[in-house]
Amino acid sequence: MSIVGMEAEVPPNTVVIVIDVIRAFTTAAIAFERGATEIVCAPSAEVGRNLRLLHPDHLLVGEINGLKPADFDFGNSPFEMSMAQLDGRRLIQTTSNGTRGLVRYPDPAVLLAVSALNVGATARWIRTNHAETACTLVCTGRTAEDQACARYLSGLLQGSRPRRTDLIAGIMEGAAEHVRAYARQSAPERVDLSKDLPICCDVDRSEFAMVGEVRRGPRRANEGATLNAASLPADIRPGWSDGPSGLTLRPPTDGALPKPARRAPAHVTLRTPQVQPVGPTLVPRQAPLVRDLGLCAAVPRPDATGTSSPGTRIGLVGSGEWSGQIWR
Template identity: 60%
Template sequence: MSIIGMDVEIPPGRVVVVIDVIRAFTTAAVAFERGVSEIACAPSLDAARDLRQRLPDHLIMGESRGLRPADFDFGNSPFELSTAPLDGRNLIQATSNGTRGLARCSAPAALLAASARNVTATARWITANRADAPWTLLCTGRTAEDRACADYLADLLGAPHPGRAGVGADAEPSNAELVAGVRAGAAQHADAFARRPASEFVDLADDLAFCCDVDRADFAMVGEVRGDHVVLRPVG
């Protein structure tokens, strides 16, 4: 059982949960809430463009340095997806961290994507389907929100964690602590964006409420590795 970053090798045969709270897998969760049935996750923008040639019925969403590429249908924004005209369409997604993290997992026992929005559903799926398998939680970003989500998920899975209560203890993990971690991460992102030119600034204000909405989604996002990409589907 481990919590790791993007620079650590992932052994095969483990349950791997790839975490990106701000914003890739919050955006994906909102898309599924809106009726999307699958998201093809690409490891790069060019790979996403190639996928669009092969999947012409899919819309494409994502970001480069936080901003929507000009030829993409949507950015990497849960707020935007919450009102987007999806019309029963499926999606392709490419982001700097989240979808790239999925691409690092070539031989998992199971592969899931998570954010605060579906963290308990993720733990429930693992407990029901892979309870005896070792797991790895992959924090795709370096800011506070992904680690806060990983700690919360580890608690739900009952992992020993110094100074924290596991699911088998009397206390449940704290939603408030997770939300505080997401907000701390958002502040770190904002500090980084503030040092950029005005044309490269990313405003997270409208997205933050979606990222902090713990357990709004009642499904896990389960991945299927398909060679050069991973297909996510919601599983309740």
């Protein structure tokens, strides 16, 4: 098992785990919680806009230099996403690191997208489905949070019990690096992480792994992939197939993908699971208190309905089951 940067060469036929904690894959996980059914991840804003032309019903999400472009519907902010009403909506996401890194690997045994929110679920999925396959953990950023998440996930995969506090400390250290970098920029170019950081630190909030299937573009074979949110427990369900690129879900035939006459650029598609309660009680998880560095205030305690003010969605644990949309 190796931990590498985004520019490293990754051997084919390995489990490739792409990590972006602040903020791409944290935002993606929150979008799933808010009801999104699909997130198409593009390697650049240009590709994202081209995909939007092909799919005008999709919402465009992401950032350029950390900031939301004027023609995007949402920025790359998990806090902003936590207040969005996305039931049944499809999204296109493009970011500087996470979505760009995800499409670099054309021949994995399986491809996964990870943040602190789904790190434990990802480890369980790998142990269930690819326990004997070599793993490469790719840190898309150069700051401390992705390295901390990679070390934590590596420990889980090796059967140890890494400390959650170490992961949160690494995320805070990475956030401080981001803040110092933004401080050197002019005020309009600075990114405010204060509302996003508590969500980025909410370890194991999401009980699903985001699993990928390489989707090649019309010209360049190494530009894209398709990701799906796999439910836990990660058993093989009807409609799944164990193909040459690992356990994957197959694309739907309902017209969601572009027709051959108008092929989309290569990209990554994330699909969302749905919560199916099996009992009357769901226990809300309170996000961690994050006070260090003066970056943000403590997350408010959830009320009896499992929501919090001013609107941060709280993950649910306890009596619940995730079941994903099956691709046939």
